[in-house]
Amino acid sequence: MLRTALQAGVGCLPRRAASGGAVSSPQAGRRALSSLQEALIKVTFIDAEGDRETVSALPGQNIFEVAEKHEIALDGPCRGKAGAVQSRNSESWTEDLFGQGPVCASCHVMLTKEFTGKIEPPLDSExxxxxRxxxxYAPGSSxxxxxxxxxxxLDGITVFIPDGPPVG
Known part of the structure; x- marks a missing residue:
């Protein structure tokens, strides 16, 4: 629904009652949608065959969630939430948070050097x-x-999926 409204450029925000607040106009709806479009992050996925697909994502989503939402073949049976994950509390202190981290490497992706410096470095558990x-595994990229x-x-990030899930 949102994708259709964004592509059409029409307002889809509800109008408020005149007694309680401002009535939104079609222009206000377009401005709100324009702001949403500006907040979206473009992510380009490239699979092992070289096929590319560029999709939109919201800040705060992770790469696996974006791939899943857009039906891009990126395996992730643990969904990144089954095992222990380390939380970086300071430069010298990390703690394990159980039941909140990955237990597999199925959603392995590779990022370009341009973007690896803009994200938190991987923790030892990752x-x-x-x-495996x-x-x-390419240190610094995987x-x-x-x-x-x-x-x-990370707007404009390119994500290479080196080994997709089994087909068949």
Missing amino acids: ISLLE KGEL RLGCQVKLSRD
């Missing part, structure tokens, strides 16, 4: 999962899609 990918939260700084 690196140990990525190392063997020769597909990440788990479920662990990379999107922000405005």
Whole structure:
């Protein structure tokens, strides 16, 4: 519904009653939608065959959630929420939060150097999962899609999916 309204450029915000607040006009609706469009982050996924798809995402979503929403083949059976995850509390202190982190490396993606410097570095727990990918693991580029939260700084990010889920 939102995608259709955004593409059509029509306001879809409800009008308020004259007694309680301002009545939104079609122009106000278009301005609100324009603001939403400006907040969206463009993410380009490239699969192992070289096929590209650019989609929109909201700040705060992670790469796995965006791929899932747009039906892009990125496996993630644990959904990034089954095992322990480390929380970085300071430069020298991390703590394990159980039941809140990934237990697999199925949502392995690779990011370009242009964007890896704009995200938090992976914690040890993520690196140990990525190392299971063997020769597909590229330190500095490999990440788990479920662990990379999107922000405005990542607008235009390119995400390479080196090994998709089995087909058949």
